[in-house]
Amino acid sequence: MESPHPPLARRLARRLLPLGRRLKGGPESLPAFAVPADAITTLEGPAAFRAALFDLIAQARRRIVLVALYLQDDQAGREVLDALYAARAARPELEIEVYVDWHRARRGLIGKAASEGNAAMYRDYAERLGDGVAVYGVPVQNRELFGVLHLKGFVIDDAVLYSGASINDVYLGRHGRYRLDRYHLVRHAGLAGSMADFVGRHLRDSEAVRRLDRAPLPATRDLLLEIRHLRKQLQHAQYTLPHEPVPAGSVAITPMLGFGRNDNRLNNTLLMLLRHARHRVVLFTPYFNLPRPVRATIGHLLRRGCTIDIMVGDKTANDFYIPPGQPFRKIGLLPYLYESNLRRFARSHRAHVERGQLNLWLWRDGDNSYHVKGLLIDDELAVITGNNLNPRAWVLDLENGLLLRDPSRQLIAQHEAEWASLRHHATRLADYHALDNPRRYPAEVRKLLRRLSRVRLDRLLNRLL
Template structure:
């Protein structure tokens, strides 16, 4: 009887599920977009090229610089960027410079280090020494960092958009011989740049929750509870203001997408529609193998339809939370092992498709460097540039964005193919789940902590939050 009573509701939920939205192609076609000449889109090959392009664009700026990133760190790389920003302001006093970082991340020290005032201390020291010409704002997406951060990406410099999932510090900028690999694209288009800068002005600068960090008196988070609540509500309705350009034969259409919250999330809905629209092949990049359930379901549907799927993920030793044996263990060091366990289960469940070559899982590793790539390639004519890690946290908690590139003439195909080939130089195809290290061989402290998590089922909660 209970099943009969709840059947209509369960049927409605299935019909309304984002996984069952019909006509994925129509969804994508309805999205407005900027027509960007393919010649104005450049794929940068590595972190050094990203660093050079960033500093060059800052040096050339005359009107505006809008930098949005998770953090601008107090190290040589971060100081190099701040030095460049203040130098640009000195050359052009009318230049408007705004930097937006996560409110919570900016005001704490590194995980596992002693308590400090964080990167905000550096921001205030620069302002005292060089003046207020560079405005640095903290963006509190949630009341606590654990429940969501500013994960929006994209640097707008005059009419250029430099887009990457990278933050700004030594390792992201490849200083001192180590790097954290991401993806890097430079798009020259005034309309796109205006849309991304205008969104920041409307949604961030005009919010009472977003406050300057490089000033003497920074309010405590507890005093901002009501503004933060209003800010979250506004973000759930926010969108980029996108034109409906008509693309010419030499153009690629680019749609900036915003993602925040579990429902009515434009970025999530578009990612699912894009995956469902696949005709032949998907390439998925993620740094932490912890796919949201809707993505896992759609990938299973694609495999049953006969599509080929390539997934590239970092080897656990290439994870930025990995702690090498011999170094003092911290709880955060469990994460790479949790992600490897997720990958093992996924590979075991799809071993037949791995054997046939329909599913290819590539493990990236290059010495002691780390892997931070994310994004999608669908068939040969659509791609997503994003900072979204394609994990449950990005899906529901963090403020994310992305750029959808539709390229029916395949003008960018050679560039994307070259990017994929370069990535595979440091990757090994996983032959089966047994090729991954057995949990029995994990360090003793890792085995102990994982057993405790499994016993209390806290591993599920950790997978949802991190």
């Protein structure tokens, strides 16, 4: 008998049921680059991130490889392209490559009029200034719904500028508003080479990856076979790492890749790090929608007596929040869905919250937004990543991250300063009653939540978003 489920539902089910395996050994068993502590800098805020990016571009001599979800057609995006073309004009031998998500680059912004997207800007620059800046579109899935290029990291000569931020006005702090992320600069030839080599081998050389700065562009449906091959390759791809022991006194940095539900190295490593936590975990996520294995591990850590801090953005600091008085669109439901998740979590762990073992922090700073993600564990481990620590990142998007293992605790001052800076605009929840009760949500939100709950689509949305 033919299944009553449509093909789309079957494909979603296959991709959203996470599998995986436990990694043997602990963090010290992972191969890593030995990096001097003074080669690692934590940058504070979008302005410092923007300044570092433009300084590195201006000083580049050999290569620039920028990887982000998108490079937007706005002032900041054009400033970055201007800087890239100026660097190429000054040094014609400089190799410049930009990688963005194929689907995201070819559509307009959500809620805006239909357009050719950012790809039109890339073509305009190439027509006016030549093809010295190659912009590639990476389709890691057939549809944006199923997953996107969510790799992060800018490699400029022997430096890695790593952040979860993409490139647009709000990420770079233009026009008086910003979207907060984390920002780290690592100067190390081996790490930079490994990350640039991965992009060349697995993205640039793939038949599915096409230049967005050239016309005409093929339709996605004409690339389905190539996308399938790329997806299979990425499920087994990893960064090239040394296998020599890391000398005492160095910081061990392991770049990690994650894609798909089977044997996802990044996911498995994140779970291993959490399971090995002894005293303290600080977890950052912009959207409170933790994957089930992460929630289960947090529950286990709490029962073991670990102290856990989780910082999320207030619903008003969400990208999709629609202030009262503005026309409501369905996408504006998302901040309320995430807040409802957090309220249920806080209620189920209210005893841990009351005794201060579980600290839930809400970040808010005016009309700015929050995009921070990653982990700090036991003063010795840090994960900087673009992974939102949600089900979509867990099984659909192509993700990466850097694990910093610092047994001599040379970076502890940087980590504590970063954590203190983030708490400056955050409030600790006394209990779950500090969050809005869904009964007080706007009428349009309550109506949509009831509809979704009635047909259990709220669970599917939590897995997709």
